Amino acid sequence: MKINVVESVLKANDAVAQTNRRRMDETGILTINIMSAPGSGKTTLLERTIPALGTDTRCAVLVGDLQTTRDAERLGGVAAQVTQINTGKGCHLSATQVADGLDSLDLNKVDYLFIENVGNMVCPAAVNLGEHLRVVLLSVPEGEDKVAKYPTLFQPADAILLTKIDLSTVLEHNKTKVYEDISRVNSRATLIECSPRTGAGMQDWYDWLQRQRPERAGD
Ligand SMILES: Nc1nc2c(ncn2[C@@H]2O[C@H](COP(=O)(O)OP(=O)(O)OP(=O)(O)O)[C@@H](O)[C@H]2O)c(=O)[nH]1
Ligand SMILES: [Mg+2]
Helix, strand or coil: HHHHHHHHHHHHHHHHHCCCCCHHHCCCCCEEEECCCCCCHHHHHHHHHHHHHHCHHHCCEEEECCCCHHHHHHHCCCCCCEEEEEECCCCCCHHHHHHHHHHHHHHHHHHHEEEEEECCHHHHCCCCCCCCCCEEEEEEEHHHHHHHHHHHHHHHCCCEEEECCCCCCCCCHHHHHHHHHHHHHHHCCEEEECCCCCCHHHHHHHHHHHHHHHHHCCC
16 A cells, blocks of 8 residues: 555656756756755756856756755855745655756757656665656765665666776875766766866766757757
């Protein structure tokens, strides 16, 4: 009985996610759901990425956190449109919250919509928001074992960013272990090593983002 209740909640979410996707497609938006543990560097990645995409590329952000507008304030300086979604006690964004977020944006003025999900390595991965692509960050300070411990986050990822690589030497990080685990759970994702702090590897990420737009259905 309990399982049926959980399934129906996810089904209801999926119906809203489908509507979200239709709205994004109708307005030619490419939507990327960015997920990771708290503090992996999602907001920092966007702070660096959005200006790098150039003034001709119109970016919007929906950012989810339990409390505060701090990430939206940080991103307000780089993105033309930013909406903070406070989830209260919720550990992930839902399709309905994203639908409300879409209502808050002028969708005709968006090329890339970045959704910064709530920092969490479990719950966001189970919830479809209607996004086209999923990007997962794993930062060097989190250690080498997270892919094996939290495979459901990494399995559906289209790109996995190994971030904060500027800290690799000081933390004696063994990326070979990380890549071995990724090859077991997801052989499809593009792997990018980068540091939004120093700029290392960031061009690979920008190139990946730019390659995604023509491949999107509806373009
Ligand atoms: N050394 C280093 N620090 C970084 C890098 N990227 C982000 N940081 C730092 O990591 C901390 C967390 O970064 P945020 O961008 O706030 O992380 P987040 O994933 O958005 O965090 P939540 O929204 O709370 O989940 C900040 O102090 C950043 O300056 C990096 O490439 N190298
Ligand atoms: Mg953030």
